Amino acid sequence: xxxxxxxxxxxxxxxxxxxxxxxxxxxxxxxxxxxxxxxxxxxxxxxxxxxxxxxxxxxxxxxxxxxxxxxxxxxxxxxxxxxxxxxxxxxxxxxxxxxxxxxxxxxxxxxxxxxxxxxxxxxxxxxxxxxxxxxxxxxxxxxxxxxxxxxxxxxxxxxxxxxxxxxxxxxxxxxxxxxxxxxxxxxxxxxxxxxxxxxxxxxxxxxxxxxxxxxxxxxxxxxxxxxxxxxxxxxxxxxxxxxxxxxxxxxxxxxxxxxxxxxxxxxxxxxxxxxxxxxxxxxxxxxxxxxxxxxxxxxxxxxxxxxxxxxxxxxxxxxxxxxxxxxxxxxxxxxxxxxxxxxxxxxxxxxxxxxxxxxxxxxxxxxxxxxxxxxxxxxxxxxxxxxxxxxxxxxxxxxxxxxxxxxxxxxxxxxxxxxxxxxxxxxxxxxxxxxxxxxxxxxxxxxxxxxxxxxxxxxxxxxxxxxxxxxxxxxxxxxxxxxxxxxxxxxxxxxxxxxxxxxxxxxxxxxxxxxxxxxxxxxxxxxxxxxxxxxxxxxxxxxxxxxxxxxxxxxxxxxxxxxxxxxxxxxxxxxxxxxxxxxxxxxxxxxxxxxxxxxxxxxxxxxxxxxxxxxxxxxxxxxxxxxxxxxxxxxxxxxxxxxxxxxxxxxxxxxxxxxxxxxxxxxxxxxxxxxxxxxxxxxxxxxxxxxxxxxxxxxxxxxxxxxxxxxxxxxxxxxxxxxxxxxxxxxxxxxxxxxxxxxxxxxxxxxxxxxxxxxxxxxxxxxxxxxxxxxxxxxxxxxxxxxxxxxxxxxxxxxxxxxxxxxxxxxxxxxxxxxxxxxxxxxxxxxxxxxxxxxxxxxxxxxxxxxxxxxxxxxxxxxxxxxxxxxxxxxxxxxxxxxxxxxxxxxxxxxxxxxxxxxxxxxxxxxxxxxxxxxxxxxxxxxxxxxxxxxxxxxx
Numbered sequence: 001x002x003x004x005x006x007x008x009x010x011x012x013x014x015x016x017x018x019x020x021x022x023x024x025x026x027x028x029x030x031x032x033x034x035x036x037x038x039x040x041x042x043x044x045x046x047x048x049x050x051x052x053x054x055x056x057x058x059x060x061x062x063x064x065x066x067x068x069x070x071x072x073x074x075x076x077x078x079x080x081x082x083x084x085x086x087x088x089x090x091x092x093x094x095x096x097x098x099x100x101x102x103x104x105x106x107x108x109x110x111x112x113x114x115x116x117x118x119x120x121x122x123x124x125x126x127x128x129x130x131x132x133x134x135x136x137x138x139x140x141x142x143x144x145x146x147x148x149x150x151x152x153x154x155x156x157x158x159x160x161x162x163x164x165x166x167x168x169x170x171x172x173x174x175x176x177x178x179x180x181x182x183x184x185x186x187x188x189x190x191x192x193x194x195x196x197x198x199x200x201x202x203x204x205x206x207x208x209x210x211x212x213x214x215x216x217x218x219x220x221x222x223x224x225x226x227x228x229x230x231x232x233x234x235x236x237x238x239x240x241x242x243x244x245x246x247x248x249x250x251x252x253x254x255x256x257x258x259x260x261x262x263x264x265x266x267x268x269x270x271x272x273x274x275x276x277x278x279x280x281x282x283x284x285x286x287x288x289x290x291x292x293x294x295x296x297x298x299x300x301x302x303x304x305x306x307x308x309x310x311x312x313x314x315x316x317x318x319x320x321x322x323x324x325x326x327x328x329x330x331x332x333x334x335x336x337x338x339x340x341x342x343x344x345x346x347x348x349x350x351x352x353x354x355x356x357x358x359x360x361x362x363x364x365x366x367x368x369x370x371x372x373x374x375x376x377x378x379x380x381x382x383x384x385x386x387x388x389x390x391x392x393x394x395x396x397x398x399x400x401x402x403x404x405x406x407x408x409x410x411x412x413x414x415x416x417x418x419x420x421x422x423x424x425x426x427x428x429x430x431x432x433x434x435x436x437x438x439x440x441x442x443x444x445x446x447x448x449x450x451x452x453x454x455x456x457x458x459x460x461x462x463x464x465x466x467x468x469x470x471x472x473x474x475x476x477x478x479x480x481x482x483x484x485x486x487x488x489x490x491x492x493x494x495x496x497x498x499x500x501x502x503x504x505x506x507x508x509x510x511x512x513x514x515x516x517x518x519x520x521x522x523x524x525x526x527x528x529x530x531x532x533x534x535x536x537x538x539x540x541x542x543x544x545x546x547x548x549x550x551x552x553x554x555x556x557x558x559x560x561x562x563x564x565x566x567x568x569x570x571x572x573x574x575x576x577x578x579x580x581x582x583x584x585x586x587x588x589x590x591x592x593x594x595x596x597x598x599x600x601x602x603x604x605x606x607x608x609x610x611x612x613x614x615x616x617x618x619x620x621x622x623x624x625x626x627x628x629x630x631x632x633x634x635x636x637x638x639x640x641x642x643x644x645x646x647x648x649x650x651x652x653x654x655x656x657x658x659x660x661x662x663x664x665x666x667x668x669x670x671x672x673x674x675x676x677x678x679x680x681x682x683x684x685x686x687x688x689x690x691x692x693x694x695x696x697x698x699x700x701x702x703x704x705x706x707x708x709x710x711x712x713x714x715x716x717x718x719x720x721x722x723x724x725x726x727x728x729x730x731x732x733x734x735x736x737x738x739x740x741x742x743x744x745x746x747x748x749x750x751x752x753x754x755x756x757x758x759x760x761x762x763x764x765x766x767x768x769x770x771x772x773x774x775x776x777x778x779x780x781x782x783x784x785x786x787x788x789x790x791x792x793x794x795x796x797x798x799x800x801x802x803x804x805x806x807x808x809x810x811x812x813x814x815x816x817x818x819x820x821x822x823x824x825x826x827x828x829x830x831x832x833x834x835x836x837x838x839x840x841x842x843x844x845x846x847x848x849x850x851x852x853x854x855x856x857x858x859x860x861x862x863x864x865x866x867x868x869x870x871x872x873x874x875x876x877x878x879x880x881x882x883x884x885x886x887x888x889x890x891x892x893x894x895x896x897x898x899x900x901x902x903x904x905x906x907x908x909x910x911x912x913x914x915x916x917x918x919x920x921x922x923x924x925x926x927x928x929x930x931x932x933x934x935x936x937x938x939x940x
Contacts, residue, residue: 077143114210138160170194351379518536650683717796775794896916
């Protein structure tokens with residue numbers, strides 16, 4: 001506020017004195033002004049390197065009018081222009097006003113208007129319009145208005161840029177390029193200066209654009225701009241502008257014609273007299289014109305003085321002029337309205353009714369110091385004034401004092417109120433700033449969290465604006481599509497995904513842009529490997545409810561789709577397996593049922609009875625094999641199968657497999673050959689499982705080869721490995737079926753007759769068992785009717801490491817009779833087993849539940865108990881634990897009989913106290929072997 005008061009007082013002083021500055025004003029900081037070189041006659045440097053030219057001298061005059069000291073710093077246009085934009089200098093005297101420069105600097109009112117022209121070599125056709133130069137090579141000054149004018153019209157390809165026009169004119173004069181586009185006046189002066197005016201000539205003025213030359217100051221420095229505008233108006237009003245314009249820019253020389261005519265008419269007296277008369281007439285005319293101008297100027301000055309007087313009278317501050325004897329020479333209306341008419345009276349008399357000057361009055365110190373003075377004074381009416389006293393001389397040279405008094409009474413009150421308001425406002429601003437800062441930090445954290453979440457999300461996420469252009473995409477999206485952020489930003493979905501994808505996705509996008517949340521699944525061929533994605537389009541709605549974009553969330557569901565397909569395939573195979581299982585179970589049950597019906601007849605002889613027993617025995621063995629295969633598959637899939645590995649000779653494996661499969665091969669009358677190596681080959685493995693593998697392959701070859709076919713089994717040792725091959729000339733396999741051949745429940749032939757039977761688990765068992773031995777198995781066939789070959793590859797042992805295992809013969813079962821308790825809730829199973837044991841000479845006790853079993857055991861003290869696990873009420877495990885807790889029965893040998901064959905079931909049985917564990921249906925020979933392993937202490 002104090003600065004504004006001072007500025008106001010200064011303006012008043014300027015108005016009264018009509019001077020550009022006050023005498024004795026303090027030293028001011030010099031203004032740094034750039035000056036372009038090589039742009040005559042507007043701006044250049046002289047022989048001593050000092051800035052010169054029309055715009056330089058004009059700026060100096062304007063600055064002087066506003067009492068602004070300046071220092072010029074000449075340089076190339078690009079250099080000084082960059083310095084102004086970066087704040088290294090304060091102003092430039094000559095800058096063409098262009099729209100694109102408005103945002104970079106502040107411009108004053110134009111001080112000169114200029115037009116450009118195409119300069120061409122003399123003899124070339126003039127260029128009247130810019131479009132005529134479309135196909136030509138044009139030289140322009142870099143960053144100049146001419147450069148911008150052509151660049152805005154897409155002339156970039158044929159432009160030649162130079163750093164000063166002199167070089168451009170020299171290039172043109174040397175025959176290079178077609179024209180130079182430059183200001184007409186500057187170009188003409190420069191051509192004369194460098195001596196090329198006889199080679200290069202200007203064309204007509206271009207009216208398509210013009211140059212408005214202005215002063216330019218740093219962006220935001222509106223105060224300096226306004227002062228320069230004021231100074232420019234002063235210079236134009238006092239005639240300095242016209243003088244500079246005639247000096248630098250007026251090409252025609254006044255009054256030159258008398259000299260020319262004197263030269264042309266040097267021999268003619270009459271012509272000379274005529275010219276002298278004309279000269280005299282013109283001088284008189286000039287005097288008359290100047291006289292009229294002076295009269296006009298005087299009238300204007302008087303009018304201006306009257307306007308200034310009116311302004312002083314209307315000011316809301318008092319203005320007085322004091323003589324050196326304290327008398328008032330002038331007082332404006334504001335002063336007289338408060339303190340009366342004071343003109344011609346001493347200030348201390350009419351204000352304070354004193355007879356001598358006030359001791360505390362500061363005003364007349366100005367007479368001694370000859371410097372402006374500022375102080376405060378409280379008038380007799382209590383008003384507080386800020387006083388500004390300035391020394392100056394009257395028209396006769398006598399010293400006087402100009403005093404400006406600004407009433408700051410209300411201002412002081414307002415300052416106090418403002419100070420209090422500012423304190424409150426500052427506190428509120430501080431609080432609000434803290435809130436905004438916290439909100440900004442929270443927003444930045446949310447933005448960072450959103451970015452991190454998006455980039456680390458397994459889903460594909462992007463943001464598309466309402467024009468379907470990408471504005472954001474996470475890392476997964478960019479990785480899948482093969483574009484980075486710069487390549488995707490702002491591009492249309494069609495450009496990134498392709499036209500086919502756009503045709504597919506555009507209906508979903510249209511629904512989302514209409515405000516609907518769209519959710520769909522699609523197989524996207526434009527993504528890697530045509531993956532399946534679950535896509536959600538969520539509209540982004542602004543405060544007015546308008547959709548401004550779409551948030552895209554796409555989740556890769558390819559694995560889920562494949563899993564669904566796999567589950568469908570598994571379900572289909574399961575259904576087929578269950579159908580096959582029912583068929584395979586019914587096949588042996590039919591002859592068993594028939595044999596039972598035959599045995600029920602009283603007329604059955606012993607031969608037919610024996611035949612029935614054989615049928616039932618064979619079919620039961622077939623059912624047992626089916627169940628065993630299923631259990632093996634279950635154990636292998638759960639990793640519960642255990643291999644009893646030992647060093648085996650491959651020929652022993654083959655021999656055992658042949659013994660198993662020979663009956664089927666003979667039954668179908670096949671020609672069967674075996675090829676074994678001359679030297680023994682050893683492997684480490686489980687004899688039973690490896691024999692099962694080879695036997696399975698032989699059985700398949702026998703079943704799927706028509707009667708009388710050929711089957712060959714060959715063992716082929718190689719370097720550290722052995723191949724077991726089973727070849728046949730049977731039905732063969734389609735090549736398309738080979739990859740699925742070893743999958744569980746897979747069968748090549750699925751006809752309704754199912755003549756060969758099977759559950760489709762044999763080859764799956766083969767593959768799993770071979771893999772458990774560190775080997776592999778594969779099949780090959782040339783197609784239907786061309787036979788097939790199955791090959792097993794196993795690692796073999798070196799001879800030096802082989803120590804064949806000795807074969808242990810099973811101990812002969814103990815034939816001593818035993819007292820045996822049979823416990824089973826299935827009465828037929830219990831009674832049939834009792835008959836078998838009784839036929840072997842054993843004494844058998846029967847119980848059909850756990851509680852009865854405990855009572856019989858405590859009463860009869862049997863040596864062996866055969867316990868079913870799934871008993872009602874009290875299961876077999878509970879019975880076994882109860883028997884072990886009875887001291888009299890704890891030595892009883894307990895054998896579990898169960899339909900469950902898992903390893904966990906066996907472990908539970910051992911924990912409960914069982915000595916042996918047999919799975920149903922129990923092989924009677926295996927049962928006899930378990931009975932034979934009873935401790936000798938319990939045998940009779």
